Amino acid sequence: MQRYFVERDAIKEPFIYITGDDCHHISLVMRMKPNDKVYISDQTRSFIASITDIKKELVTLEIIEELQEEKELPFNVSIAQGLVRREKMEEVIDYITELGATSYIPVVMSRSIVKVNLEQMEKKSTRYAKIAKEAAEQSHRLKIMDVKNVMTWKNFLNHAKDYDLCLYAYEASPKDDSLKQILRTKKYTNILVVVGPEGGISDKEVEDLKKNNFLPISLGPRILRTQVAPLYVMSALSYEWEAKE
Amino acid sequence: MQRYFVERDAIKEPFIYITGDDCHHISLVMRMKPNDKVYISDQTRSFIASITDIKKELVTLEIIEELQEEKELPFNVSIAQGLVRREKMEEVIDYITELGATSYIPVVMSRSIVKVNLEQMEKKSTRYAKIAKEAAEQSHRLKIMDVKNVMTWKNFLNHAKDYDLCLYAYEASPKDDSLKQILRTKKYTNILVVVGPEGGISDKEVEDLKKNNFLPISLGPRILRTQVAPLYVMSALSYEWEAKE
Numbered sequence: 007m008q009r010y011f012v013e014r015d016a017i018k019e020p021f022i023y024i025t026g027d028d029c030h031h032i033s034l035v036m037r038m039k040p041n042d043k044v045y046i047s048d049q050t051r052s053f054i055a056s057i058t059d060i061k062k063e064l065v066t067l068e069i070i071e072e073l074q075e076e077k078e079l080p081f082n083v084s085i086a087q088g089l090v091r092r093e094k095m096e097e098v099i100d101y102i103t104e105l106g107a108t109s110y111i112p113v114v115m116s117r118s119i120v121k122v123n124l125e126q127m128e129k130k131s132t133r134y135a136k137i138a139k140e141a142a143e144q145s146h147r148l149k150i151m152d153v154k155n156v157m158t159w160k161n162f163l164n165h166a167k168d169y170d171l172c173l174y175a176y177e178a179s180p181k182d183d184s185l186k187q188i189l190r191t192k193k194y195t196n197i198l199v200v201v202g203p204e205g206g207i208s209d210k211e212v213e214d215l216k217k218n219n220f221l222p223i224s225l226g227p228r229i230l231r232t233q234v235a236p237l238y239v240m241s242a243l244s245y246e247w248e249a250k251e
Numbered sequence: 252m253q254r255y256f257v258e259r260d261a262i263k264e265p266f267i268y269i270t271g272d273d274c275h276h277i278s279l280v281m282r283m284k285p286n287d288k289v290y291i292s293d294q295t296r297s298f299i300a301s302i303t304d305i306k307k308e309l310v311t312l313e314i315i316e317e318l319q320e321e322k323e324l325p326f327n328v329s330i331a332q333g334l335v336r337r338e339k340m341e342e343v344i345d346y347i348t349e350l351g352a353t354s355y356i357p358v359v360m361s362r363s364i365v366k367v368n369l370e371q372m373e374k375k376s377t378r379y380a381k382i383a384k385e386a387a388e389q390s391h392r393l394k395i396m397d398v399k400n401v402m403t404w405k406n407f408l409n410h411a412k413d414y415d416l417c418l419y420a421y422e423a424s425p426k427d428d429s430l431k432q433i434l435r436t437k438k439y440t441n442i443l444v445v446v447g448p449e450g451g452i453s454d455k456e457v458e459d460l461k462k463n464n465f466l467p468i469s470l471g472p473r474i475l476r477t478q479v480a481p482l483y484v485m486s487a488l489s490y491e492w493e494a495k496e
Contacts, residue, residue, distance in 0.1 A: 077472050101479055106471070145473040186494040226351070226489040227322050228390040234346055241486035244471040249431040
Protein backbone atom coordinates (compact mmCIF):
# COMPACT_ATOMS: atom_id res chain seq x y z
CA MET A 7 0.00 0.00 0.00
CA GLN A 8 1.29 3.46 -0.95
CA ARG A 9 2.42 5.56 2.02
CA TYR A 10 2.12 9.34 2.43
CA PHE A 11 3.19 11.77 5.13
CA VAL A 12 0.90 14.72 5.86
CA GLU A 13 1.02 17.74 8.16
CA ARG A 14 -0.95 17.35 11.35
CA ASP A 15 -3.57 19.90 10.29
CA ALA A 16 -4.33 17.89 7.14
CA ILE A 17 -6.19 15.46 9.38
CA LYS A 18 -9.69 16.53 10.39
CA GLU A 19 -11.16 13.27 11.57
CA PRO A 20 -12.69 11.34 9.99
CA PHE A 21 -11.26 13.08 6.89
CA ILE A 22 -7.76 13.70 5.57
CA TYR A 23 -6.97 16.34 2.93
CA ILE A 24 -3.94 16.02 0.66
CA THR A 25 -2.63 18.84 -1.53
CA GLY A 26 0.62 19.68 -3.35
CA ASP A 27 3.11 17.06 -4.60
CA ASP A 28 1.38 14.14 -2.94
CA CYS A 29 -1.96 15.14 -4.48
CA HIS A 30 -0.24 15.10 -7.85
CA HIS A 31 1.39 11.76 -7.05
CA ILE A 32 -1.92 10.13 -6.07
CA SER A 33 -3.89 11.36 -9.06
CA LEU A 34 -1.37 11.51 -11.90
CA VAL A 35 1.56 9.23 -11.00
CA MET A 36 -0.29 6.41 -9.22
CA ARG A 37 -3.58 7.12 -11.08
CA MET A 38 -5.56 6.14 -8.01
CA LYS A 39 -9.33 6.18 -7.93
CA PRO A 40 -11.97 6.65 -5.21
CA ASN A 41 -12.05 3.67 -2.82
CA ASP A 42 -8.31 2.99 -3.29
CA LYS A 43 -6.61 2.68 0.06
CA VAL A 44 -3.41 4.35 1.25
CA TYR A 45 -1.34 4.56 4.41
CA ILE A 46 -1.16 8.03 6.01
CA SER A 47 1.13 9.27 8.80
CA ASP A 48 1.36 12.69 10.42
CA GLN A 49 4.55 11.54 12.22
CA THR A 50 2.74 10.89 15.49
CA ARG A 51 -0.18 8.75 14.35
CA SER A 52 -0.77 6.52 11.34
CA PHE A 53 -3.91 5.47 9.51
CA ILE A 54 -5.32 3.37 6.71
CA ALA A 55 -7.55 5.70 4.70
CA SER A 56 -9.75 5.32 1.65
CA ILE A 57 -9.90 7.92 -1.13
CA THR A 58 -13.34 9.52 -1.40
CA ASP A 59 -12.69 12.27 -3.93
CA ILE A 60 -9.91 13.31 -6.32
CA LYS A 61 -9.71 16.86 -7.63
CA LYS A 62 -6.79 18.49 -9.46
CA GLU A 63 -5.49 20.24 -6.34
CA LEU A 64 -7.10 18.24 -3.56
CA VAL A 65 -7.49 14.60 -2.66
CA THR A 66 -9.98 13.79 0.11
CA LEU A 67 -9.74 10.58 2.12
CA GLU A 68 -11.74 9.00 4.89
CA ILE A 69 -10.00 7.26 7.79
CA ILE A 70 -10.78 3.55 7.98
CA GLU A 71 -8.53 2.57 10.85
CA GLU A 72 -5.86 4.03 13.11
CA LEU A 73 -2.78 1.81 13.26
CA GLN A 74 -0.87 0.88 16.38
CA GLU A 75 2.59 0.25 15.00
CA GLU A 76 5.99 0.13 16.63
CA LYS A 77 8.17 1.29 13.77
CA GLU A 78 10.40 3.76 15.60
CA LEU A 79 13.44 3.13 17.79
CA PRO A 80 12.51 3.59 21.47
CA PHE A 81 15.00 6.49 21.83
CA ASN A 82 16.14 9.42 19.68
CA VAL A 83 19.41 8.94 17.83
CA SER A 84 21.15 11.74 15.97
CA ILE A 85 24.12 11.12 13.71
CA ALA A 86 26.57 13.99 13.20
CA GLN A 87 29.09 13.55 10.42
CA GLY A 88 32.08 15.57 9.28
CA LEU A 89 31.18 17.05 5.91
CA VAL A 90 31.54 14.47 3.12
CA ARG A 91 30.95 14.53 -0.63
CA ARG A 92 27.36 15.14 -1.63
CA GLU A 93 26.72 11.63 -3.03
CA LYS A 94 28.05 10.02 0.16
CA MET A 95 26.01 12.34 2.32
CA GLU A 96 22.85 11.54 0.34
CA GLU A 97 23.51 7.82 0.71
CA VAL A 98 24.04 8.15 4.47
CA ILE A 99 20.83 10.22 4.82
CA ASP A 100 18.95 7.59 2.82
CA TYR A 101 20.30 4.56 4.70
CA ILE A 102 20.16 5.90 8.27
CA THR A 103 16.59 7.10 7.76
CA GLU A 104 15.77 3.52 6.84
CA LEU A 105 17.65 2.33 9.94
CA GLY A 106 15.61 4.60 12.22
CA ALA A 107 17.72 7.72 12.94
CA THR A 108 16.00 10.82 14.35
CA SER A 109 18.26 13.45 12.78
CA TYR A 110 21.38 13.94 10.68
CA ILE A 111 23.78 16.82 11.27
CA PRO A 112 26.51 17.68 8.74
CA VAL A 113 29.36 19.36 10.61
CA VAL A 114 32.34 21.36 9.37
CA MET A 115 35.38 19.43 10.62
CA SER A 116 39.04 20.15 9.99
CA ARG A 117 39.95 16.98 8.07
CA SER A 118 37.01 17.09 5.70
CA ILE A 119 38.19 16.98 2.08
CA VAL A 120 35.05 18.73 0.89
CA LYS A 121 35.10 22.48 0.46
CA VAL A 122 32.34 24.04 2.50
CA ASN A 123 29.87 26.13 0.60
CA LEU A 124 27.26 26.95 3.22
CA GLU A 125 25.01 28.78 0.81
CA GLN A 126 24.97 25.92 -1.67
CA MET A 127 24.38 23.43 1.14
CA GLU A 128 21.34 25.30 2.36
CA LYS A 129 19.99 25.32 -1.18
CA LYS A 130 20.30 21.54 -1.17
CA SER A 131 18.33 21.19 2.03
CA THR A 132 15.06 20.61 0.14
CA ARG A 133 16.71 17.76 -1.72
CA TYR A 134 18.04 16.18 1.50
CA ALA A 135 14.60 16.47 3.12
CA LYS A 136 13.06 14.75 0.09
CA ILE A 137 15.52 11.85 0.32
CA ALA A 138 14.69 11.45 4.01
CA LYS A 139 10.94 11.59 3.31
CA GLU A 140 11.12 8.97 0.58
CA ALA A 141 13.33 6.68 2.67
CA ALA A 142 10.87 7.02 5.58
CA GLU A 143 7.97 6.05 3.31
CA GLN A 144 9.92 3.19 1.78
CA SER A 145 10.93 1.76 5.17
CA HIS A 146 7.40 2.23 6.62
CA ARG A 147 8.57 4.64 9.30
CA LEU A 148 6.11 6.75 11.22
CA LYS A 149 8.52 9.70 11.37
CA ILE A 150 10.72 11.48 8.85
CA MET A 151 14.35 11.97 9.85
CA ASP A 152 15.26 15.63 10.31
CA VAL A 153 18.24 16.73 8.17
CA LYS A 154 19.75 19.73 9.95
CA ASN A 155 21.55 22.56 8.21
CA VAL A 156 25.33 22.28 8.24
CA MET A 157 26.86 23.45 11.54
CA THR A 158 30.24 24.94 12.31
CA TRP A 159 32.29 23.00 14.85
CA LYS A 160 31.60 25.60 17.53
CA ASN A 161 27.84 25.63 16.91
CA PHE A 162 27.83 21.86 16.90
CA LEU A 163 29.52 21.63 20.33
CA ASN A 164 26.92 24.03 21.62
CA HIS A 165 24.06 22.06 20.02
CA ALA A 166 25.40 18.87 21.68
CA LYS A 167 24.26 20.20 25.08
CA ASP A 168 20.70 19.17 24.13
CA TYR A 169 21.56 15.44 24.37
CA ASP A 170 21.88 13.21 27.42
CA LEU A 171 24.51 10.95 25.82
CA CYS A 172 27.18 12.15 23.38
CA LEU A 173 29.49 9.64 21.70
CA TYR A 174 32.15 9.72 19.01
CA ALA A 175 33.33 6.80 16.89
CA TYR A 176 37.08 6.58 17.22
CA GLU A 177 39.26 3.82 15.89
CA ALA A 178 41.86 4.25 18.61
CA SER A 179 39.37 3.47 21.38
CA PRO A 180 39.10 -0.33 21.75
CA LYS A 181 40.33 -0.07 25.35
CA ASP A 182 37.58 2.33 26.35
CA ASP A 183 34.07 1.31 27.26
CA SER A 184 32.20 -0.31 24.41
CA LEU A 185 28.93 1.03 23.01
CA LYS A 186 27.28 -2.00 24.64
CA GLN A 187 28.65 -1.17 28.07
CA ILE A 188 27.65 2.47 27.81
CA LEU A 189 24.09 1.69 26.66
CA ARG A 190 23.60 -0.78 29.49
CA THR A 191 24.70 1.46 32.36
CA LYS A 192 21.63 3.66 32.20
CA LYS A 193 18.64 4.57 30.01
CA TYR A 194 19.54 7.45 27.69
CA THR A 195 16.75 8.89 25.58
CA ASN A 196 18.50 11.43 23.39
CA ILE A 197 21.70 10.12 21.89
CA LEU A 198 24.19 11.88 19.63
CA VAL A 199 26.93 10.02 17.76
CA VAL A 200 29.70 11.82 15.88
CA VAL A 201 31.48 10.21 12.97
CA GLY A 202 34.52 11.91 11.41
CA PRO A 203 34.84 12.86 7.73
CA GLU A 204 37.03 10.77 5.34
CA GLY A 205 40.19 12.00 7.04
CA GLY A 206 38.97 11.17 10.54
CA ILE A 207 38.61 13.29 13.66
CA SER A 208 41.62 15.54 14.40
CA ASP A 209 43.47 15.52 17.74
CA LYS A 210 42.21 19.03 18.47
CA GLU A 211 38.62 17.92 17.79
CA VAL A 212 39.06 14.90 20.08
CA GLU A 213 40.20 17.31 22.81
CA ASP A 214 37.10 19.46 22.27
CA LEU A 215 34.82 16.42 22.32
CA LYS A 216 36.32 15.18 25.59
CA LYS A 217 35.94 18.61 27.18
CA ASN A 218 32.27 18.54 26.18
CA ASN A 219 31.64 15.13 27.82
CA PHE A 220 31.62 13.07 24.63
CA LEU A 221 32.66 9.42 25.16
CA PRO A 222 34.73 7.50 22.57
CA ILE A 223 33.30 4.23 21.23
CA SER A 224 34.86 1.56 19.05
CA LEU A 225 32.83 0.10 16.17
CA GLY A 226 34.68 -3.21 16.12
CA PRO A 227 38.33 -3.95 15.32
CA ARG A 228 38.14 -3.17 11.61
CA ILE A 229 38.50 0.35 10.22
CA LEU A 230 35.15 1.57 8.87
CA ARG A 231 34.90 4.33 6.32
CA THR A 232 32.87 7.42 7.17
CA GLN A 233 29.84 6.28 5.13
CA VAL A 234 29.76 2.83 6.79
CA ALA A 235 30.23 3.90 10.44
CA PRO A 236 26.74 5.51 10.79
CA LEU A 237 25.14 2.33 9.39
CA TYR A 238 27.01 0.23 11.98
CA VAL A 239 25.85 2.52 14.79
CA MET A 240 22.20 2.48 13.73
CA SER A 241 22.16 -1.30 13.15
CA ALA A 242 23.82 -1.99 16.50
CA LEU A 243 21.30 0.25 18.31
CA SER A 244 18.37 -1.48 16.61
CA TYR A 245 19.85 -4.87 17.52
CA GLU A 246 20.40 -3.78 21.14
CA TRP A 247 16.97 -2.24 21.62
CA GLU A 248 14.65 -3.97 19.16
CA ALA A 249 15.76 -7.61 18.87
CA LYS A 250 13.91 -9.81 21.34
CA GLU A 251 16.06 -11.14 24.19
CA MET B 252 51.13 2.31 6.74
CA GLN B 253 50.38 0.79 3.32
CA ARG B 254 48.93 -2.74 3.47
CA TYR B 255 49.47 -5.59 1.01
CA PHE B 256 48.15 -9.12 0.76
CA VAL B 257 50.55 -11.80 -0.49
CA GLU B 258 50.30 -15.52 -1.28
CA ARG B 259 51.60 -17.75 1.46
CA ASP B 260 54.63 -18.88 -0.60
CA ALA B 261 55.76 -15.25 -1.02
CA ILE B 262 56.92 -15.42 2.58
CA LYS B 263 60.25 -17.14 3.14
CA GLU B 264 61.16 -15.96 6.59
CA PRO B 265 62.77 -13.59 7.29
CA PHE B 266 62.08 -12.37 3.73
CA ILE B 267 58.97 -11.53 1.72
CA TYR B 268 58.93 -11.28 -2.07
CA ILE B 269 56.36 -9.16 -3.89
CA THR B 270 55.77 -9.34 -7.64
CA GLY B 271 53.02 -8.30 -10.08
CA ASP B 272 50.55 -5.46 -9.43
CA ASP B 273 51.65 -4.86 -5.85
CA CYS B 274 55.33 -4.62 -6.93
CA HIS B 275 54.24 -1.97 -9.43
CA HIS B 276 52.17 -0.23 -6.76
CA ILE B 277 55.07 -0.09 -4.28
CA SER B 278 57.68 1.16 -6.74
CA LEU B 279 55.74 3.34 -9.17
CA VAL B 280 52.50 4.41 -7.47
CA MET B 281 53.71 4.83 -3.90
CA ARG B 282 57.33 5.51 -4.97
CA MET B 283 58.62 3.73 -1.89
CA LYS B 284 62.31 3.37 -1.12
CA PRO B 285 64.44 0.84 0.80
CA ASN B 286 63.78 1.06 4.55
CA ASP B 287 60.15 2.12 4.00
CA LYS B 288 57.83 -0.03 6.08
CA VAL B 289 54.64 -1.78 5.00
CA TYR B 290 52.06 -4.11 6.48
CA ILE B 291 51.89 -7.59 4.92
CA SER B 292 49.26 -10.30 5.37
CA ASP B 293 49.06 -13.79 3.86
CA GLN B 294 45.49 -14.11 5.27
CA THR B 295 46.62 -16.24 8.20
CA ARG B 296 49.50 -14.17 9.60
CA SER B 297 50.40 -10.50 9.39
CA PHE B 298 53.72 -8.67 9.60
CA ILE B 299 55.42 -5.31 9.61
CA ALA B 300 58.20 -5.53 7.02
CA SER B 301 60.88 -3.18 5.76
CA ILE B 302 61.75 -2.87 2.08
CA THR B 303 65.34 -3.99 1.40
CA ASP B 304 65.41 -3.91 -2.40
CA ILE B 305 63.23 -2.63 -5.25
CA LYS B 306 63.63 -4.03 -8.77
CA LYS B 307 61.28 -3.54 -11.71
CA GLU B 308 59.59 -6.92 -11.25
CA LEU B 309 60.47 -7.76 -7.65
CA VAL B 310 60.32 -6.02 -4.29
CA THR B 311 62.19 -7.71 -1.43
CA LEU B 312 61.26 -7.05 2.19
CA GLU B 313 62.57 -8.19 5.53
CA ILE B 314 60.17 -9.04 8.34
CA ILE B 315 60.55 -6.76 11.36
CA GLU B 316 57.73 -8.06 13.49
CA GLU B 317 54.86 -10.52 13.36
CA LEU B 318 51.60 -8.93 14.50
CA GLN B 319 49.08 -10.47 16.85
CA GLU B 320 45.90 -8.79 15.77
CA GLU B 321 42.25 -9.63 16.29
CA LYS B 322 40.75 -8.13 13.18
CA GLU B 323 38.42 -10.94 12.14
CA LEU B 324 35.00 -11.89 13.45
CA PRO B 325 35.25 -14.99 15.66
CA PHE B 326 32.97 -16.97 13.31
CA ASN B 327 32.48 -17.27 9.55
CA VAL B 328 29.59 -15.31 8.10
CA SER B 329 28.45 -15.68 4.50
CA ILE B 330 25.91 -13.35 2.95
CA ALA B 331 23.84 -14.69 0.05
CA GLN B 332 21.83 -12.14 -1.89
CA GLY B 333 19.28 -12.40 -4.67
CA LEU B 334 20.90 -10.98 -7.78
CA VAL B 335 20.85 -7.16 -7.75
CA ARG B 336 22.11 -4.47 -10.14
CA ARG B 337 25.88 -4.45 -10.57
CA GLU B 338 26.47 -1.14 -8.77
CA LYS B 339 24.46 -2.29 -5.77
CA MET B 340 26.25 -5.61 -5.71
CA GLU B 341 29.63 -3.87 -5.81
CA GLU B 342 28.63 -1.61 -2.95
CA VAL B 343 27.43 -4.55 -0.85
CA ILE B 344 30.68 -6.45 -1.56
CA ASP B 345 32.68 -3.39 -0.58
CA TYR B 346 30.76 -2.62 2.63
CA ILE B 347 30.35 -6.17 3.98
CA THR B 348 34.05 -6.87 3.43
CA GLU B 349 34.72 -3.88 5.62
CA LEU B 350 32.23 -5.21 8.16
CA GLY B 351 33.99 -8.58 8.35
CA ALA B 352 32.05 -11.02 6.13
CA THR B 353 33.72 -14.29 5.06
CA SER B 354 32.01 -14.71 1.70
CA TYR B 355 29.38 -13.24 -0.60
CA ILE B 356 27.15 -15.40 -2.78
CA PRO B 357 25.01 -13.88 -5.55
CA VAL B 358 22.01 -16.14 -6.10
CA VAL B 359 19.48 -16.33 -8.93
CA MET B 360 16.12 -15.69 -7.24
CA SER B 361 12.72 -15.40 -8.85
CA ARG B 362 11.90 -11.80 -7.93
CA SER B 363 15.21 -10.36 -9.01
CA ILE B 364 14.71 -7.51 -11.49
CA VAL B 365 18.16 -8.06 -12.98
CA LYS B 366 18.49 -10.27 -16.04
CA VAL B 367 20.95 -13.04 -15.35
CA ASN B 368 23.89 -13.23 -17.67
CA LEU B 369 26.04 -15.93 -16.11
CA GLU B 370 28.85 -15.56 -18.62
CA GLN B 371 29.12 -11.82 -18.10
CA MET B 372 28.98 -12.28 -14.33
CA GLU B 373 31.87 -14.69 -14.38
CA LYS B 374 33.86 -12.21 -16.45
CA LYS B 375 33.25 -9.66 -13.72
CA SER B 376 34.58 -11.95 -11.00
CA THR B 377 38.07 -10.43 -11.21
CA ARG B 378 36.56 -7.02 -10.61
CA TYR B 379 34.55 -8.23 -7.61
CA ALA B 380 37.63 -9.89 -6.13
CA LYS B 381 39.56 -6.63 -6.54
CA ILE B 382 36.86 -4.66 -4.70
CA ALA B 383 36.97 -7.19 -1.85
CA LYS B 384 40.78 -7.07 -1.71
CA GLU B 385 40.89 -3.29 -1.60
CA ALA B 386 38.16 -3.12 1.04
CA ALA B 387 40.05 -5.69 3.13
CA GLU B 388 43.24 -3.60 2.91
CA GLN B 389 41.36 -0.40 3.66
CA SER B 390 39.63 -1.85 6.73
CA HIS B 391 42.87 -3.54 7.98
CA ARG B 392 41.44 -7.03 7.72
CA LEU B 393 43.67 -10.04 7.87
CA LYS B 394 41.52 -11.95 5.35
CA ILE B 395 39.97 -11.11 2.01
CA MET B 396 36.28 -11.88 1.61
CA ASP B 397 35.57 -14.56 -0.96
CA VAL B 398 33.14 -13.50 -3.71
CA LYS B 399 31.57 -16.70 -5.04
CA ASN B 400 30.35 -17.15 -8.58
CA VAL B 401 26.64 -16.69 -9.06
CA MET B 402 24.63 -19.78 -8.04
CA THR B 403 21.30 -21.07 -9.27
CA TRP B 404 18.68 -21.47 -6.56
CA LYS B 405 19.07 -25.25 -6.62
CA ASN B 406 22.86 -25.11 -6.35
CA PHE B 407 22.57 -22.58 -3.57
CA LEU B 408 20.26 -24.82 -1.49
CA ASN B 409 22.77 -27.60 -1.94
CA HIS B 410 25.69 -25.34 -1.01
CA ALA B 411 23.84 -24.32 2.18
CA LYS B 412 24.43 -27.80 3.61
CA ASP B 413 28.01 -26.69 4.42
CA TYR B 414 26.82 -24.30 7.16
CA ASP B 415 25.77 -25.04 10.73
CA LEU B 416 23.30 -22.14 10.88
CA CYS B 417 21.24 -20.93 7.92
CA LEU B 418 19.06 -17.83 8.24
CA TYR B 419 16.95 -15.66 5.95
CA ALA B 420 15.95 -12.05 6.53
CA TYR B 421 12.19 -11.84 6.21
CA GLU B 422 10.07 -8.83 6.99
CA ALA B 423 7.08 -10.92 7.98
CA SER B 424 8.96 -12.63 10.80
CA PRO B 425 8.86 -10.38 13.89
CA LYS B 426 7.00 -13.10 15.79
CA ASP B 427 9.71 -15.69 15.19
CA ASP B 428 12.90 -15.97 17.19
CA SER B 429 15.12 -12.93 16.88
CA LEU B 430 18.68 -13.07 15.56
CA LYS B 431 19.76 -12.38 19.15
CA GLN B 432 17.85 -15.35 20.53
CA ILE B 433 19.16 -17.68 17.85
CA LEU B 434 22.80 -16.61 18.32
CA ARG B 435 22.57 -17.09 22.07
CA THR B 436 21.13 -20.61 22.09
CA LYS B 437 24.37 -22.20 20.91
CA LYS B 438 27.76 -21.45 19.38
CA TYR B 439 27.53 -21.58 15.59
CA THR B 440 30.76 -21.21 13.67
CA ASN B 441 29.66 -21.16 10.05
CA ILE B 442 26.69 -18.91 9.44
CA LEU B 443 24.81 -18.22 6.22
CA VAL B 444 22.32 -15.37 5.88
CA VAL B 445 20.09 -14.97 2.82
CA VAL B 446 18.76 -11.60 1.79
CA GLY B 447 16.22 -11.32 -1.04
CA PRO B 448 16.64 -9.20 -4.18
CA GLU B 449 14.76 -5.86 -4.58
CA GLY B 450 11.46 -7.69 -4.98
CA GLY B 451 11.94 -9.82 -1.86
CA ILE B 452 11.90 -13.58 -1.34
CA SER B 453 8.99 -15.38 -3.07
CA ASP B 454 6.59 -17.69 -1.23
CA LYS B 455 7.98 -20.68 -3.11
CA GLU B 456 11.53 -19.73 -2.07
CA VAL B 457 10.43 -19.36 1.56
CA GLU B 458 9.01 -22.89 1.35
CA ASP B 459 12.32 -24.19 -0.03
CA LEU B 460 14.29 -22.37 2.67
CA LYS B 461 12.13 -23.84 5.43
CA LYS B 462 12.50 -27.34 3.99
CA ASN B 463 16.26 -26.85 4.08
CA ASN B 464 16.29 -25.82 7.76
CA PHE B 465 16.72 -22.10 7.24
CA LEU B 466 15.30 -19.97 10.07
CA PRO B 467 13.60 -16.59 9.45
CA ILE B 468 14.97 -13.53 11.24
CA SER B 469 13.63 -10.01 11.52
CA LEU B 470 16.02 -7.07 11.09
CA GLY B 471 13.96 -4.65 13.18
CA PRO B 472 10.47 -3.28 12.53
CA ARG B 473 11.39 -1.07 9.58
CA ILE B 474 11.58 -2.37 6.01
CA LEU B 475 15.21 -2.47 4.84
CA ARG B 476 16.13 -2.45 1.19
CA THR B 477 18.22 -5.32 -0.17
CA GLN B 478 21.46 -3.30 -0.09
CA VAL B 479 20.96 -2.23 3.54
CA ALA B 480 19.93 -5.60 5.04
CA PRO B 481 23.41 -7.21 4.71
CA LEU B 482 24.98 -4.19 6.46
CA TYR B 483 22.50 -4.54 9.33
CA VAL B 484 23.30 -8.25 9.67
CA MET B 485 27.07 -7.74 9.69
CA SER B 486 26.92 -4.79 12.11
CA ALA B 487 24.63 -6.67 14.49
CA LEU B 488 26.95 -9.70 14.48
CA SER B 489 29.98 -7.53 15.19
CA TYR B 490 28.09 -5.82 18.01
CA GLU B 491 26.98 -9.17 19.45
CA TRP B 492 30.38 -10.83 19.27
CA GLU B 493 32.96 -8.04 19.37
CA ALA B 494 31.62 -5.30 21.65
CA LYS B 495 32.83 -5.81 25.22
CA GLU B 496 30.09 -6.85 27.68
